[in-house]
Amino acid sequence: MVEPLSREIPVVPEQTALLFIDVQNYNARSDGGEYKANGLTVGQAEVKHEYFFTRLKDVVIPNMQRLQKVCRDKGIEVMYTVIESLTRDGRDRSLDYKITGFNVPKGSWDAMVLDAIKPLDDEIVLPKTSSSVFISTNINYILGNLGVEFLVISGLVTDQCISSAVRDACDLGYLVTLVTDACATYSQERHDTSLSHIKGYCRQRTTAQFLRELDSV
Numbered sequence: 001m002v003e004p005l006s007r008e009i010p011v012v013p014e015q016t017a018l019l020f021i022d023v024q025n026y027n028a029r030s031d032g033g034e035y036k037a038n039g040l041t042v043g044q045a046e047v048k049h050e051y052f053f054t055r056l057k058d059v060v061i062p063n064m065q066r067l068q069k070v071c072r073d074k075g076i077e078v079m080y081t082v083i084e085s086l087t088r089d090g091r092d093r094s095l096d097y098k099i100t101g102f103n104v105p106k107g108s109w110d111a112m113v114l115d116a117i118k119p120l121d122d123e124i125v126l127p128k129t130s131s132s133v134f135i136s137t138n139i140n141y142i143l144g145n146l147g148v149e150f151l152v153i154s155g156l157v158t159d160q161c162i163s164s165a166v167r168d169a170c171d172l173g174y175l176v177t178l179v180t181d182a183c184a185t186y187s188q189e190r191h192d193t194s195l196s197h198i199k200g201y202c203r204q205r206t207t208a209q210f211l212r213e214l215d216s217v
Contacts, residue, residue: 077123084127151177153202
């Protein structure tokens with residue numbers, strides 16, 4: 001008997017990767033380059049984006065740390081993307097990033113993963129210069145080499161790079177789990193609307209729900 005097709009399939013740890021998207025100094029810290037480029041001091045950035053930074057500190061980063069620890073303990077591959085040009089002047093960036101003004105120079109402090117979820121020496125960090133990690137990196141090739149079929153996604157920001165990665169991963173044949181309280185954007189409304197728009201492309205689980213699932217496998 002052929003099993004019915006479904007996205008509601010529990011992950012298999014040895015076929016799973018946890019992917020943190022763009023959790024880096026550039027945009028996850030109020031002294032990061034994204035805010036400096038817009039002429040904001042640290043205090044101004046924290047006031048203008050109070051929801052975002054509070055949500056990061058109180059909910060999202062602690063949940064990321066929980067996910068990271070349990071996945072490492074379970075032998076699940078933990079991977080990271082960062083917005084980072086391959087050059088210092090950003091001439092290799094996508095047209096969209098050039099228009100938007102995003103340039104995180106190669107090897108810069110802005111390009112580093114946030115210390116709170118700092119990668120281990122042998123964990124994979126992929127620099128990207130597009131909204132979707134599947135467009136400007138070889139992540140699909142790497143995931144294939146790793147034998148990954150289940151992709152668990154967490155990161156920033158929900159309605160931009162997260163949404164793009166979820167859709168592309170789905171189209172490429174991965175079973176995607178989006179951890180809803182381990183992602184953030186600049187308002188609750190934007191976050192909730194994005195989750196609604198991509199619910200047809202992925203399973204959506206809270207951190208607690210996903211970790212309970214891992215406990216049972």
